[in-house]
Amino acid sequence: MKIPVMPEQQLPAHPEDIVDQLLHDWARERPDLDVSAMAVVGRLLHIGGLLQARAGERLQAHGIGYTELDVLATLRRSGVPYRLTPTVLRKSVLLTSGAMTACLNRLEQRGLISRSPDASDRRSLTATLTPEGLALIDAAIASHFAQAQQAVTGLDHAERAELARLLRKFRLQLEA
Numbered sequence: 001m002k003i004p005v006m007p008e009q010q011l012p013a014h015p016e017d018i019v020d021q022l023l024h025d026w027a028r029e030r031p032d033l034d035v036s037a038m039a040v041v042g043r044l045l046h047i048g049g050l051l052q053a054r055a056g057e058r059l060q061a062h063g064i065g066y067t068e069l070d071v072l073a074t075l076r077r078s079g080v081p082y083r084l085t086p087t088v089l090r091k092s093v094l095l096t097s098g099a100m101t102a103c104l105n106r107l108e109q110r111g112l113i114s115r116s117p118d119a120s121d122r123r124s125l126t127a128t129l130t131p132e133g134l135a136l137i138d139a140a141i142a143s144h145f146a147q148a149q150q151a152v153t154g155l156d157h158a159e160r161a162e163l164a165r166l167l168r169k170f171r172l173q174l175e176a
Contacts, residue, residue, distance in 0.1 A: 022042060054147055058144065062143065067093070067099075067103055068103060069140055071089055071127075072107070075127060075129045076129060087124070104127055113133050
């Protein structure tokens with residue numbers, strides 16, 4: 001799809017972004033390519049990078065990275081007693097077995113979780129939030145949610161709901 005060049009008086013009210021420039025360049029250099037999908041995918045990739053960088057900056061104040069946040073948050077939202085097996089955690093956080101073990105080791109060394117034998121499988125150790133881990137995740141997740149709120153301030157409630165619906169549809173289609 002070739003992006004039409006509009007006369008000066010018909011320019012849209014919305015400013016262009018970096019993806020628009022990339023699309024214009026590709027439309028000029030390779031007019032045979034349909035750039036419409038990249039208008040979506042390129043923006044999602046760029047937005048994802050921006051959001052992850054901002055989240056990482058916020059999490060530094062709490063002394064954790066995004067992976068640690070994910071593990072601690074998964075334990076926190078599991079409810080009392082905030083205890084899960086590494087297998088359940090790994091499925092929720094989407095880490096490899098080795099990466100999960102390394103993350104749990106770091107969290108245990110910092111006193112944010114404790115590990116004990118699983119009552120149903122003595123070969124496995126369950127991870128449990130410590131009081132220090134609970135306090136840290138409660139502060140970090142509040143900060144993380146505030147950052148998410150700030151990121152979408154330019155969208156009204158209806159726009160947020162529609163974007164969430166479309167992104168859910170897109171994600172489910174990708175996973176099918």
